[in-house]
Amino acid sequence: MTYTARELHLVSRPDGAPTADNFLLTERRLQRPESGELLVRNLWLSVDPYMRKRMVDQPSYIAPFGLNAPLEGAAIGVVVESRDASYAPGDLVSHFSGWRDLAVIEGASATRIDPSIEAQAYLGPLGMPGLAAYVGLLEIGEPKPGETVFVSAAAGSVGSLVAQIARLKGCHVIGSTGSAAKAHWLRNEAGIDIVINYNEVDDLTAALTRAAPDGIDVYFDNVGGDHLEAAIDVANDFARIPLCGMIGQYNGKPVGPRNIFRAIEKRIKLQGYIVTDHASRRDALLRDVGQWISDGKIRWTDTIVDGLAQMPQAFADLFTGRNTGKMLVRLDAANGDA
Amino acid sequence: MTYTARELHLVSRPDGAPTADNFLLTERRLQRPESGELLVRNLWLSVDPYMRKRMVDQPSYIAPFGLNAPLEGAAIGVVVESRDASYAPGDLVSHFSGWRDLAVIEGASATRIDPSIEAQAYLGPLGMPGLAAYVGLLEIGEPKPGETVFVSAAAGSVGSLVAQIARLKGCHVIGSTGSAAKAHWLRNEAGIDIVINYNEVDDLTAALTRAAPDGIDVYFDNVGGDHLEAAIDVANDFARIPLCGMIGQYNGKPVGPRNIFRAIEKRIKLQGYIVTDHASRRDALLRDVGQWISDGKIRWTDTIVDGLAQMPQAFADLFTGRNTGKMLVRLDAANGDA
Numbered sequence: 054m055t056y057t058a059r060e061l062h063l064v065s066r067p068d069g070a071p072t073a074d075n076f077l078l079t080e081r082r083l084q085r086p087e088s089g090e091l092l093v094r095n096l097w098l099s100v101d102p103y104m105r106k107r108m109v110d111q112p113s114y115i116a117p118f119g120l121n122a123p124l125e126g127a128a129i130g131v132v133v134e135s136r137d138a139s140y141a142p143g144d145l146v147s148h149f150s151g152w153r154d155l156a157v158i159e160g161a162s163a164t165r166i167d168p169s170i171e172a173q174a175y176l177g178p179l180g181m182p183g184l185a186a187y188v189g190l191l192e193i194g195e196p197k198p199g200e201t202v203f204v205s206a207a208a209g210s211v212g213s214l215v216a217q218i219a220r221l222k223g224c225h226v227i228g229s230t231g232s233a234a235k236a237h238w239l240r241n242e243a244g245i246d247i248v249i250n251y252n253e254v255d256d257l258t259a260a261l262t263r264a265a266p267d268g269i270d271v272y273f274d275n276v277g278g279d280h281l282e283a284a285i286d287v288a289n290d291f292a293r294i295p296l297c298g299m300i301g302q303y304n305g306k307p308v309g310p311r312n313i314f315r316a317i318e319k320r321i322k323l324q325g326y327i328v329t330d331h332a333s334r335r336d337a338l339l340r341d342v343g344q345w346i347s348d349g350k351i352r353w354t355d356t357i358v359d360g361l362a363q364m365p366q367a368f369a370d371l372f373t374g375r376n377t378g379k380m381l382v383r384l385d386a387a388n389g390d391a
Numbered sequence: 392m393t394y395t396a397r398e399l400h401l402v403s404r405p406d407g408a409p410t411a412d413n414f415l416l417t418e419r420r421l422q423r424p425e426s427g428e429l430l431v432r433n434l435w436l437s438v439d440p441y442m443r444k445r446m447v448d449q450p451s452y453i454a455p456f457g458l459n460a461p462l463e464g465a466a467i468g469v470v471v472e473s474r475d476a477s478y479a480p481g482d483l484v485s486h487f488s489g490w491r492d493l494a495v496i497e498g499a500s501a502t503r504i505d506p507s508i509e510a511q512a513y514l515g516p517l518g519m520p521g522l523a524a525y526v527g528l529l530e531i532g533e534p535k536p537g538e539t540v541f542v543s544a545a546a547g548s549v550g551s552l553v554a555q556i557a558r559l560k561g562c563h564v565i566g567s568t569g570s571a572a573k574a575h576w577l578r579n580e581a582g583i584d585i586v587i588n589y590n591e592v593d594d595l596t597a598a599l600t601r602a603a604p605d606g607i608d609v610y611f612d613n614v615g616g617d618h619l620e621a622a623i624d625v626a627n628d629f630a631r632i633p634l635c636g637m638i639g640q641y642n643g644k645p646v647g648p649r650n651i652f653r654a655i656e657k658r659i660k661l662q663g664y665i666v667t668d669h670a671s672r673r674d675a676l677l678r679d680v681g682q683w684i685s686d687g688k689i690r691w692t693d694t695i696v697d698g699l700a701q702m703p704q705a706f707a708d709l710f711t712g713r714n715t716g717k718m719l720v721r722l723d724a725a726n727g728d729a
Contacts, residue, residue: 106656306649323662
């Protein structure tokens with residue numbers, strides 16, 4: 054018996070903004086799992102901004118995606134067939150063979166998830182975006198109670214957690230976002246008092262100065278460009294700037310912060326990091342953020358797109374800010390997705 | 392009895408590169424020192440790139456220079472008259488009332504220097520440039536034996552020490568400088584094997600890649616601009632970039648590193664600092680660098696300009712790289728300087 058997987062390939066490298074034309078939905082015959090392997094039917098697939106960087110053919114911390122080969126990324130699936138004694142059919146696992154409906158994976162590469170929690174949380178606040186927020190804010194940003202934290206893309210999967218964790222740590226929080234609906238969500242659901250809609254201001258530095266008259270102590274950068282420049286201008290002495298992502302820089306001609314020299318006089322630290330270096334903090338994430346979610350202290354939201362065929366567009370939509378919270382692709386066997 | 396001091400005032404704020412026209416040499420009647428004060432005759436005056444930033448009327452870690460008022464900066468002088476029991480006439484002190492020949496200062500603001508060492512060392516390797524090199528390289532750069540350290544303005548007062556301390560710590564050292572004479576000094580006096588003359592290369596990133604085929608682990612930034620961008624491009628994962636100065640950015644239209652997003656994937660830390668925050672490390676500097684100099688393990692050199700009237704031009708010449716090592720102004724009573 055064999056299975057047929059439907060999977061997405063990258064067929065051309067995006068030049069600027071990615072489009073659906075860069076992808077091809079195709080089929081592949083899968084052999085049944087061998088010893089130590091699992092056959093998994095995916096329920097939830099993740100699209101993340103960092104994937105854009107893997108579409109460039111350039112050495113980096115993670116190999117670039119090949120052309121005409123299946124893409125990969127975080128996914129949640131259910132075990133269909135197991136040749137690993139640790140797993141049985143019906144178990145829910147998180148793994149990295151996304152962008153497809155069915156996958157044969159090493160059991161050792163999967164992580165069992167708690168079925169009492171909504172599965173998609175493991176692609177959001179309890180997954181890589183959650184860990185990026187938790188580690189970047191707390192270990193690089195080191196916010197202290199009473200300090201002011203500015204976070205860009207504050208209604209995104211990472212930013213919305215950063216903003217709320219900072220609030221729980223006793224900080225003043227300023228979030229930037231690009232639409233009135235997201236600003237509304239941040240104010241009314243996430244409890245973030247000060248929200249800048251960057252599409253409604255001419256001068257981001259001036260807007261940030263008004264929002265933070267006493268300056269900012271931490272800037273959590275998801276955007277780069279004008280946001281990073283404004284943050285350096287408004288930063289207090291000894292500010293910390295975790296560099297988590299620069300979604301504004303991935304598709305176009307990148308720009309550098311022209312005021313980087315002010316990092317000297319202000320003794321600013323800017324530090325890039327990659328979440329996979331911090332896997333050892335995953336238990337702390339599950340404990341702390343899991344507790345905050347079950348206590349109702351942290352809200353999260355998803356933007357759900359149905360069907361594998363819609364995944365390329367869902368990915369492209371990340372860069373125009375169509376998502377509030379985590380952008381997810383949901384697969385449903387009844388719709389022919391598995 | 393009164394004294395007449397000759398002192399330099401800033402009379403206009405430089406627009407771009409500073410020129411001698413921005414300064415005025417004038418005289419002032421000094422009262423004799425009161426209780427706790429010293430009258431000091433300056434022997435050596437420091438000009439430093441950071442002073443350019445103080446000529447801009449903008450809030451910073453240190454107040455901007457006023458117009459039509461005496462400039463200030465590091466100086467070495469001899470006590471002429473003392474109303475502080477800790478000092479006697481003839482004592483050598485370092486202090487901050489530079490840009491003039493005579494000054495009345497608080498005894499508590501002066502630091503006695505060791506008369507067995509050349510006095511001007513206290514404006515260079517044993518002074519603020521030395522502390523900037525020592526703290527920035529060792530505490531922010533954290534070089535490990537076998538790592539590769541790149542330093543810009545490597546023949547300058549800070550850079551030449553950074554390069555040699557890195558060499559003594561067992562690192563491969565690459566220095567950049569702007570003239571053949573300075574490259575010669577770095578190779579033959581400072582023992583720096585690999586020197587890039589940035590005026591002789593079209594593509595600094597390509598030159599740095601050839602000089603450091605295995606990448607760089609620390610970039611000590613004195614320059615900013617294209618040097619910082621090249622360093623980020625050639626940096627290894629987890630590289631450290633102490634931001635000490637950006638002399639290339641002070642006079643013109645500043646540019647940001649367009650590849651700053653690579654700091655994420657490479658997990659680079661960039662950190663600005665100000666030497667006056669690290670005064671507690673001065674004893675360690677005097678011990679370590681003092682020992683290295685007396686053991687002949689570190690070479691240093693000065694570029695000496697004679698006479699207070701030449702000080703504005705000496706300052707301007709910093710930005711065209713006329714100095715090798717520390718740029719100093721020497722005053723001599725016989726020449727009418729005091």
